[in-house]
Amino acid sequence: MTQDSHRPRMTTTAGAPIASNQHSETAGDRGPVLMQDYQLLEKLAHQNRERIPERVVHAKGWGAFGTFTVTHDITRYSCASIFGQVGKTTPMLARFSTVAGEMGAADHERDVRGFTLKFYTDEGNWDLVGNNTPVFFIRDPLKFPDFIHTQKRHPRTNLRSATAMWDFWGQVPESLHQVTILMSDRGLPQDPTFMDGFGSHTYSFWNGNGERFWVKFHFKTRQGHRFYTNGEAAGIIGHTREGYQEALFGKIERGEFPRWTMFVQIMPELDADKTPYDPFDLTKVWPHGDYPLIEVGEFELNRNADNYFAQIEQAAFSPSNKVRGIGYSPDKMLQARVFSYADAHRYRLGTHYEHLPVNAPKCPVHHYHKDGQMNFFGQATGSTDAYYEPNSRGGAVEDPSFAEPPLRLSGVAARQPHRQVIDDYEQPRALHDRVLTDAERARLYGNIAAAMEGADEDVVERALVHFDRISPAYGAGIRAARAQKAETAVAAE
Ligand code: NDP
Ligand code: HEM
Numbered sequence: 001m002t003q004d005s006h007r008p009r010m011t012t013t014a015g016a017p018i019a020s021n022q023h024s025e026t027a028g029d030r031g032p033v034l035m036q037d038y039q040l041l042e043k044l045a046h047q048n049r050e051r052i053p054e055r056v057v058h059a060k061g062w063g064a065f066g067t068f069t070v071t072h073d074i075t076r077y078s079c080a081s082i083f084g085q086v087g088k089t090t091p092m093l094a095r096f097s098t099v100a101g102e103m104g105a106a107d108h109e110r111d112v113r114g115f116t117l118k119f120y121t122d123e124g125n126w127d128l129v130g131n132n133t134p135v136f137f138i139r140d141p142l143k144f145p146d147f148i149h150t151q152k153r154h155p156r157t158n159l160r161s162a163t164a165m166w167d168f169w170g171q172v173p174e175s176l177h178q179v180t181i182l183m184s185d186r187g188l189p190q191d192p193t194f195m196d197g198f199g200s201h202t203y204s205f206w207n208g209n210g211e212r213f214w215v216k217f218h219f220k221t222r223q224g225h226r227f228y229t230n231g232e233a234a235g236i237i238g239h240t241r242e243g244y245q246e247a248l249f250g251k252i253e254r255g256e257f258p259r260w261t262m263f264v265q266i267m268p269e270l271d272a273d274k275t276p277y278d279p280f281d282l283t284k285v286w287p288h289g290d291y292p293l294i295e296v297g298e299f300e301l302n303r304n305a306d307n308y309f310a311q312i313e314q315a316a317f318s319p320s321n322k323v324r325g326i327g328y329s330p331d332k333m334l335q336a337r338v339f340s341y342a343d344a345h346r347y348r349l350g351t352h353y354e355h356l357p358v359n360a361p362k363c364p365v366h367h368y369h370k371d372g373q374m375n376f377f378g379q380a381t382g383s384t385d386a387y388y389e390p391n392s393r394g395g396a397v398e399d400p401s402f403a404e405p406p407l408r409l410s411g412v413a414a415r416q417p418h419r420q421v422i423d424d425y426e427q428p429r430a431l432h433d434r435v436l437t438d439a440e441r442a443r444l445y446g447n448i449a450a451a452m453e454g455a456d457e458d459v460v461e462r463a464l465v466h467f468d469r470i471s472p473a474y475g476a477g478i479r480a481a482r483a484q485k486a487e488t489a490v491a492a493e
Pocket of ligand 1: 181184287
């Protein structure tokens with residue numbers, strides 16, 4: 001009996017025990033290696049296939065499992081089973097991320113953070129794929145790939161380009177609300193537990209009477225907001241590029257489970273025609289004074305993944321994963337995302353990505369999709385002889401009780417901007433003039449001035465005109481911060 005006799009035997013992937021994992025099979029002790037050493041060939045071939053495409057955006061991420069608990073009754077707004085009764089718990093997965101950096105990017109970079117939740121409800125998976133910001137840079141999905149290109153590398157220099165970013169933002173003034181948040185303290189949280197989350201889009205709820213409400217989701221951190229300045233973050237990145245992973249994983253390992261409170265804002269369906277802002281414009285919030293936060297529940301992250309690749313990298317979140325009682329809205333961006341994510345998953349993970357354990361619902365799954373690469377589940381129709389629908393061979397059938405009430409739509413089909421005259425400056429003005437303190441504004445100006453470094457002057461000037469329109473003090477503050485940076489640079493020469 002050797003010391004290792006209790007340990008499992010190593011085998012080939014076909015299950016045959018392996019006699020030696022230390023030496024290749026060679027002709028003579030010097031080699032060459034024999035072609036028949038399949039064990040070596042298999043090992044090398046597997047290594048070549050260890051990488052899958054990284055997410056085209058939000059590639060760098062950190063995640064954990066947890067529990068959502070209902071604390072307040074909202075069944076008058078939604079018949080979603082997850083909200084069924086106070087005290088009900090639902091298992092969930094969360095993944096946080098940065099947007100622009102690649103898989104190896106440093107965690108403490110200034111960027112919007114992804115805030116993604118998968119709720120394994122008893123009526124199917126509900127995914128809320130949001131950010132740590134209540135708004136987004138654009139409101140029309142046709143602009144999304146162009147916007148992302150400005151955040152990624154320049155095709156020739158292979159470097160990120162401040163000119164591209166400010167050129168785009170300066171021509172898309174609706175982006176400056178999100179830019180203001182990104183450049184404020186909230187754009188660089190100390191770790192994922194110190195930030196709020198938002199569904200950002202307007203979604204809809206419907207209740208047991210078939211009444212529809214528009215809804216926005218908010219998740220308030222119970223840890224409080226903590227941020228780093230650019231300078232502090234640079235110091236941390238010099239020390240570790242994995243600060244978020246270390247923090248989130250470490251806290252959960254130590255039993256310091258982070259928590260968030262879930263709130264909703266509810267808008268009666270017909271109010272959407274009355275608000276001065278378009279409630280489906282993703283660059284706008286609904287002011288709390290108009291639509292107060294209503295508490296719903298809380299979630300706690302309390303279990304780290306056993307395997308990062310299997311459970312976090314292979315996690316597939318999609319706004320198309322919705323459940324009874326929760327619906328879409330006319331938001332154009334949301335509509336495009338309903339297509340884009342599942343398409344990305346089929347490319348990134350494969351046809352049957354939803355059968356991977358981390359993505360599989362924890363309720364029965366029955367469908368008539370057939371065959372395809374990596375189909376290890378055989379048939380999911382509920383009956384061996386039912387492989388088409390309708391059938392009289394015991395296969396799964398539809399259930400009309402899950403039907404969504406009709407969504408009221410109006411208008412003509414055309415390529416058109418949002419329906420109302422829109423003021424893109426008012427809401428960032430409220431944030432700048434009313435919400436931020438003097439100290440926060442000073443850091444905001446400094447962060448914007450830093451982000452403008454290296455950008456061509458013409459694009460900077462165009463962007464500054466928009467900051468002036470938000471608030472003259474905002475534009476002036478950025479100009480002063482730029483002048484100060486220039487003076488410091490000259491003094492340093
Ligand atoms: P309120 O005046 O009622 O509250 C201010 C909101 O701003 C709070 O949610 C606060 O979050 C948040 N906030 C504070 N600092 C920042 C920051 N640096 N970046 C982003 N958000 C921050 O808000 P109103 O509803 O009257 O809206 C005023 C402005 O507040 C909006 O134009 C928008 O820019 C911003 N805001 C509004 C939200 C909304 O859903 N209405 C949500 C988030 C921001 P906290 O309570 O966590 O401190
Ligand atoms: C990831 C597309 C807007 C938040 C992704 C991915 C794609 C995508 C293709 C990669 C998915 C994957 O490979 O798993 C789009 C398109 C958008 C859009 C086409 C607009 C038309 C938004 C908005 C938000 C957002 C508005 C937030 C409110 C996220 C997050 C992830 C992500 C958090 C990472 C999800 C994860 O953790 O796996 N997006 N996106 N995106 N997107 Fe978007």
